[in-house]
Amino acid sequence: MQYLSTRGQTQPHSFSEAVEAGLAPDGGLFLPESFPDIRSHLNDWQSLTYPQLAAEFFQLFAPDISSEEWHSLTAQAYSKFDSPDVAPLRQLDEKTYVLELFHGPTLAFKDFALQLLGLLYKRLATQSGKTLAVLGATSGDTGSAAIHGCLGQDGINIFILYPNGRVAPLQERQMACTDASNVFAIPIPGTFDDAQALVKETFGDPAFTAAHNLSAVNSINIARVLAQCVYYIWATLRLPENLRDQVEFVVPTGNFGNVLAGFLAHQMGMPAKRFRVATNQNDILHRFFTNGEYRQGDVFPSFAPSMDIQAASNFERFLYLLLNKDSTRVRELIAQMKSGTPVTLPEPRGIFRASRLDDAGIAATIADVWQQYGYIADPHTACGFTDMAPDAISIVLATAHPAKFPEVVQQATGVDPTHPTLEALKLLPLRTHPLPATVDSIKTFIAEHS
Ligand SMILES: Cc1ncc(COP(=O)(O)O)c(C=O)c1O
Ligand SMILES: N[C@@H](CCOP(=O)(O)O)C(=O)O
Numbered sequence: 001m002q003y004l005s006t007r008g009q010t011q012p013h014s015f016s017e018a019v020e021a022g023l024a025p026d027g028g029l030f031l032p033e034s035f036p037d038i039r040s041h042l043n044d045w046q047s048l049t050y051p052q053l054a055a056e057f058f059q060l061f062a063p064d065i066s067s068e069e070w071h072s073l074t075a076q077a078y079s080k081f082d083s084p085d086v087a088p089l090r091q092l093d094e095k096t097y098v099l100e101l102f103h104g105p106t107l108a109f110k111d112f113a114l115q116l117l118g119l120l121y122k123r124l125a126t127q128s129g130k131t132l133a134v135l136g137a138t139s140g141d142t143g144s145a146a147i148h149g150c151l152g153q154d155g156i157n158i159f160i161l162y163p164n165g166r167v168a169p170l171q172e173r174q175m176a177c178t179d180a181s182n183v184f185a186i187p188i189p190g191t192f193d194d195a196q197a198l199v200k201e202t203f204g205d206p207a208f209t210a211a212h213n214l215s216a217v218n219s220i221n222i223a224r225v226l227a228q229c230v231y232y233i234w235a236t237l238r239l240p241e242n243l244r245d246q247v248e249f250v251v252p253t254g255n256f257g258n259v260l261a262g263f264l265a266h267q268m269g270m271p272a273k274r275f276r277v278a279t280n281q282n283d284i285l286h287r288f289f290t291n292g293e294y295r296q297g298d299v300f301p302s303f304a305p306s307m308d309i310q311a312a313s314n315f316e317r318f319l320y321l322l323l324n325k326d327s328t329r330v331r332e333l334i335a336q337m338k339s340g341t342p343v344t345l346p347e348p349r350g351i352f353r354a355s356r357l358d359d360a361g362i363a364a365t366i367a368d369v370w371q372q373y374g375y376i377a378d379p380h381t382a383c384g385f386t387d388m389a390p391d392a393i394s395i396v397l398a399t400a401h402p403a404k405f406p407e408v409v410q411q412a413t414g415v416d417p418t419h420p421t422l423e424a425l426k427l428l429p430l431r432t433h434p435l436p437a438t439v440d441s442i443k444t445f446i447a448e449h450s
Contacts, residue, residue, distance in 0.1 A: 001063060006029045019221060022214075027200070050078055057229065081104050087231045104145070106144040113225075134214075136158075141399075141400060143167075147183050160185055161195040186435050187432050252397065254279075275353075286356040304382075377402065
């Protein structure tokens with residue numbers, strides 16, 4: 001299996017090469033050259049544990065790693081989750097389920113990919129003898145999960161940029177209270193979009209990237225998206241066969257990595273009726289899937305800070321597939337978007353629909369879900385609990401533990417959500433490395449700490 005860049009100007013890469021690079025050298029994002037048809041596997045996969053399913057799935061995409069090694073990697077990656085199901089599917093009523101993706105070490109869905117990616121980096125560093133500089137941008141959860149995937153690993157230094165003052169206090173503590181010497185939590189002025197743009201610009205310098213063995217840890221890295229496909233398949237297999245094509249997956253959305261993973265699993269033959277892109281007030285993707293126009297606006301801080309994004313990286317992968325892999329057209333459209341000119345595409349909806357909640361809606365929805373089901377949704381998950389489909393079974397992806405965002409949850413429900421790992425963090429000192437939002441300062445810092 002080879003991996004191609006959405007911009008069409010990079011040589012095909014193997015799985016391991018694509019993971020090591022993260023972002024393609026031409027600035028594009030890697031995708032497998034074709035998607036395997038998983039329908040013939042679904043019966044056999046039904047009885048597997050979560051780590052076994054992940055190992056079987058990855059073998060289809062990365063034959064350069066042996067089956068035995070995949071099973072060992074996934075067994076280790078999911079060993080720190082606190083639910084025996086890893087991703088438990090809870091039924092709330094006849095037509096509503098919640099897929100809980102917050103049972104990993106940092107209590108957000110990012111752990112599914114980043115526990116595994118940390119091990120893939122470790123494997124790479126051991127085999128090559130190189131020291132990797134893992135670089136990422138975060139609006140809160142990717143950073144924590146990436147840091148906890150790489151914590152204390154020999155041969156890896158990890159640099160995470162985040163918008164100063166715009167991540168939740170406990171998210172910042174998860175990144176900045178580790179005391180590990182290979183972890184650098186870097187607040188910068190601006191928004192998540194600014195941090196993500198700095199990361200991409202840093203990768204735009206091939207000499208620097210090569211000199212420091214830079215790898216991108218955001219969902220621009222294809223391993224991230226593939227690892228996230230697995231829980232969609234897992235959830236599907238928990239339902240009776242006759243219901244599987246009735247499912248609308250409801251996905252709280254920011255950088256478009258999570259919902260893209262579901263879409264890719266569907267492209268591979270996983271049954272589903274639809275995907276709902278659920279945004280907060282930073283609603284560029286809601287607008288796109290409602291009227292076809294992709295027009296970037298300002299980012300406004302919200303109760304769901306990890307989704308305060310207006311430049312969704314993985315949208316490029318979706319464009320590439322929507323445009324039948326026409327990478328010339330992708331390059332033109334990305335240039336148009338970067339220049340601030342809105343892009344309009346005909347019939348973008350297909351198997352998608354969208355919903356949006358502002359802060360008042362998020363607070364009211366957390367209260368409603370609590371009253372109706374006795375279930376506490378975090379503010380990101382709450383964005384999914386609106387506009388429920390009358391014609392489908394809804395599986396709402398619960399992307400974070402409510403204890404990460406206690407204030408809004410407490411106000412809406414009267415319940416103060418807590419978690420022991422977060423309580424312990426409150427006592428530790430913060431260690432951050434603030435930098436100005438310039439590529440030069442980021443590069444200098446990485447060079448000095450690699
Ligand atoms: C808790 C939470 N929910 C939802 C999202 C949105 O996911 P994605 O960026 O993959 O669309 C994020 C971060 O991106 C998140 O941290
Ligand atoms: N919400 C994310 C933003 C980065 O998304 P990624 O999936 O591309 O890493 C975060 O929590 O940082």
